[in-house]
Amino acid sequence: MDKRAEGLSRLAKAAAPTLFGLFAVLLLAAPLRFAYGFVPTPILPLVIVYFWTLYGPSYMPAPSVFAIGLLQDFLTGGPLGLWAAVYLGVQYIVLSQRSYFIGRELSVVWVGFAFAAAGASLILWLVMSLMSGELLPLWGLMFQMFITVAAYPVFSIAFSHLHRRVIVEM
Amino acid sequence: MDVLGQDRREGLGRKAESRFVLLLMMLVSVLLLLSSLYSAEASVFRKARENVLDVAAPILSIFAKPIAYVQGVVGDVGDYFNTLEQNQALREENAELRQWMEEALRLRETIAVYERLQNYYAGPEATPIDAFVIGESNDAFSHSMLVNAGSGDGVERGQAVLDDQGLVGRIVDVGVRASRILLLTDVQSRVPVYVEDANLEGILVGRTKANPSISFTASTDPVVFTPGQRVLTSGAGGSLPRGLAIGVIVGAEKGDAVVDLYADYARTRMVRVVNYDFPVFEEAPEQGADEAPAEAAAVDSAASALTPTAPAGGDPFADPDARAAAAALPGEPEGVD
Numbered sequence: 001m002d003k004r005a006e007g008l009s010r011l012a013k014a015a016a017p018t019l020f021g022l023f024a025v026l027l028l029a030a031p032l033r034f035a036y037g038f039v040p041t042p043i044l045p046l047v048i049v050y051f052w053t054l055y056g057p058s059y060m061p062a063p064s065v066f067a068i069g070l071l072q073d074f075l076t077g078g079p080l081g082l083w084a085a086v087y088l089g090v091q092y093i094v095l096s097q098r099s100y101f102i103g104r105e106l107s108v109v110w111v112g113f114a115f116a117a118a119g120a121s122l123i124l125w126l127v128m129s130l131m132s133g134e135l136l137p138l139w140g141l142m143f144q145m146f147i148t149v150a151a152y153p154v155f156s157i158a159f160s161h162l163h164r165r166v167i168v169e170m
Numbered sequence: 171m172d173v174l175g176q177d178r179r180e181g182l183g184r185k186a187e188s189r190f191v192l193l194l195m196m197l198v199s200v201l202l203l204l205s206s207l208y209s210a211e212a213s214v215f216r217k218a219r220e221n222v223l224d225v226a227a228p229i230l231s232i233f234a235k236p237i238a239y240v241q242g243v244v245g246d247v248g249d250y251f252n253t254l255e256q257n258q259a260l261r262e263e264n265a266e267l268r269q270w271m272e273e274a275l276r277l278r279e280t281i282a283v284y285e286r287l288q289n290y291y292a293g294p295e296a297t298p299i300d301a302f303v304i305g306e307s308n309d310a311f312s313h314s315m316l317v318n319a320g321s322g323d324g325v326e327r328g329q330a331v332l333d334d335q336g337l338v339g340r341i342v343d344v345g346v347r348a349s350r351i352l353l354l355t356d357v358q359s360r361v362p363v364y365v366e367d368a369n370l371e372g373i374l375v376g377r378t379k380a381n382p383s384i385s386f387t388a389s390t391d392p393v394v395f396t397p398g399q400r401v402l403t404s405g406a407g408g409s410l411p412r413g414l415a416i417g418v419i420v421g422a423e424k425g426d427a428v429v430d431l432y433a434d435y436a437r438t439r440m441v442r443v444v445n446y447d448f449p450v451f452e453e454a455p456e457q458g459a460d461e462a463p464a465e466a467a468a469v470d471s472a473a474s475a476l477t478p479t480a481p482a483g484g485d486p487f488a489d490p491d492a493r494a495a496a497a498a499l500p501g502e503p504e505g506v507d
Contacts, residue, residue: 026226029316030233033241041308042380051220061193066199072220076307077314077343077350080215088196094429095192128311131207133359138380142298 002155013167014060017052017059021045029075039146040144042151044070046120051086051159054101055092059167065091082127084118106153110112117145220345223316229346230304231318233257238439306435308496311378313356315339317441322348328409330444336415336432337361337403338441346356349358351441354382354416354431362406363416365427368395371404374429383426384419401429411446444497456498 024044032041045068052060069084076083093116094101102111121141128137232408249256270305301319319325321344331338331351339359340433343350347488352359363384370393384401399419405412417431 004491026229028308029226029230031235031303031306031315032237032308033436039189056468064193066195069199071222074219075226075305075316076309076312077219077352078307078309078312080206080218081199081204084199085196085203088192090198092192092196095189114318124311127203128206128357136311136357140378144308 008059010149014059016167017056018046018064018067021048021060021064022050022071025068025072025075028072040140040147042146042148043117045069045087045111046117046148047089047152048159049090050094050116051156053091054098054109055160056161056168057095057098060091062088062091079127081132082124085127086123087102088097089123090120092115106156107149110149110152114149117149120155121145186204216343219343219350223343223348223350224320224345224401227245227304227316227320227345227488229317230316231302231346234302234304235302253419258311262278287505297324297445299325299445301349301441301443303438303441311357312434313353313378314342315351315353315438315441316433317351317443318348319443320345322346324445325349325443326445330403330410330414332414332442333433333435333438333440334446335434336417337490338433338435340436341443353435355380355435361410361416363401364403364421366400366402367501368399370395371406372427374401375426381420381428381430383423384429385426393425395422396429401427411444414444 024047028041028044030142041052047067049060049068053065061110067083069082069087070080072083073080094112101109121138125136125141127136193286252458254267286436299319301317303314303315304318307314315338317331325341325342325344327341329341331341337354338414339351339353339356341349342352354361354374355378356374356376357378361374362371363374364371370384370386372384375385376382376427397419402412403410403412403415403416414465415432416431417429419427420430421428424425
């Protein structure tokens with residue numbers, strides 16, 4: 001009985017980042033409309049994918065990232081596989097630079113996130129421009145990514161407490 | 171504050187064994203992306219989107235309730251600070267609307283006269299379906315909203331969606347209890363429109379910006395429009411009813427008219443799906459053959475008008491004696507008349 005409870009809690013901890021990611025996608029699809037829609041919703045799943053790929057890659061395996069991206073594709077109604085490809089691309093870049101970023105201060109990791117967000121924006125813009133057959137305006141995307149990057153430290157601090165105190169420890 | 175991951179920094183020599191899985195997933199998603207770019211409207215993708223929509227709808231509805239509540243409260247607090255200006259603005263608007271009401275009443279009377287004069291056939295009535303916005307795509311490039319009404323409520327693909335201001339968009343995906351509206355600002359949105367008082371027809375094209383623009387059909391006539399003219403759906407192509415208000419022209423850009431939408435997407439909470447039935451055109455019957463059915467119809471209608479009144483007005487079985495008599499003469503019920 002005790003062993004089963006322990007197993008369950010371990011499973012819940014292992015699945016927690018993935019579930020956060022899926023939850024964040026649902027939150028992204030909710031009509032939050034900060035400041036009457038003037039401020040776009042930050043792309044929280046990007047933060048989650050970046051954070052756990054960096055600090056706990058075993059908690060954010062590629063199939064989880066794929067699932068998070070695919071759910072977002074379904075809910076935004078865009079071409080299927082777009083956000084999945086974006087998140088997996090971010091994961092690939094982060095994994096290749098992980099040895100540099102791990103253990104650095106928040107500000108360094110923050111700059112890394114800004115680069116990851118820029119890379120993600122580039123993929124998004126290229127694919128959507130290709131799809132619509134014209135060069136789309138970049139302003140909206142840049143503003144949304146700027147908000148996401150600006151919100152990163154808040155989520156990063158919250159997630160690092162969560163990761164250290166709840167998911168890894170105990 | 172100590173830094174996360176500090177203690178494990180040295181132990182990072184080992185390669186991630188999951189690199190293969192990552193590359194595999196990337197390959198899968200790129201293939202998926204290519205195939206969905208190639209055939210975005212393939213029925214498999216559509217079906218999958220609609221199924222996910224149905225699954226996500228209850229969760230999104232749960233999210234949407236507290237969000238709407240909080241926004242209502244925050245909106246109210248904001249209103250306290252500009253009550254005076256709002257009051258003033260509302261009073262002015264009220265005065266203006268009263269004038270419009272007078273004109274509308276006068277016009278209604280005129281139209282009633284014309285309807286009596288002419289052989290007027292009213293168009294089919296639209297029966298709107300009300301729905302709440304439970305989600306939206308918070309994405310720079312795809313602009314859509316999710317509403318909590320689906321095929322179970324009578325929503326169908328292609329129907330127009332209005333809010334209290336004007337046209338919001340069109341239904342593109344329909345689940346059983348939720349559906350997706352493609353907004354007019356989406357890059358895929360194309361709506362046939364006309365400009366009032368300008369004799370201009372065109373297509374309203376979404377450009378991912380807040381203001382879509384009308385690209386006019388190529389013609390030899392010069393395209394002349396002025397800011398302030400109203401833009402309405404033209405009904406061309408038979409996908410949307412004619413005359414739904416969309417917005418006003420605010421400017422020009424490379425020969426296209428930039429349109430300021432009446433719909434305010436940041437405030438769209440409740441929408442109305444218009445399931446408009448298009449009139450079906452039947453072939454006109456020949457002149458000679460026209461008379462007989464008309465007469466038959468007249469007879470039919472006369473009969474149907476008489477049938478319900480005969481027992482009530484004539485009342486042949488009002489007194490029990492007559493009823494008994496009728497029962498005694500089962501062969502000839504006409505005799506009672």
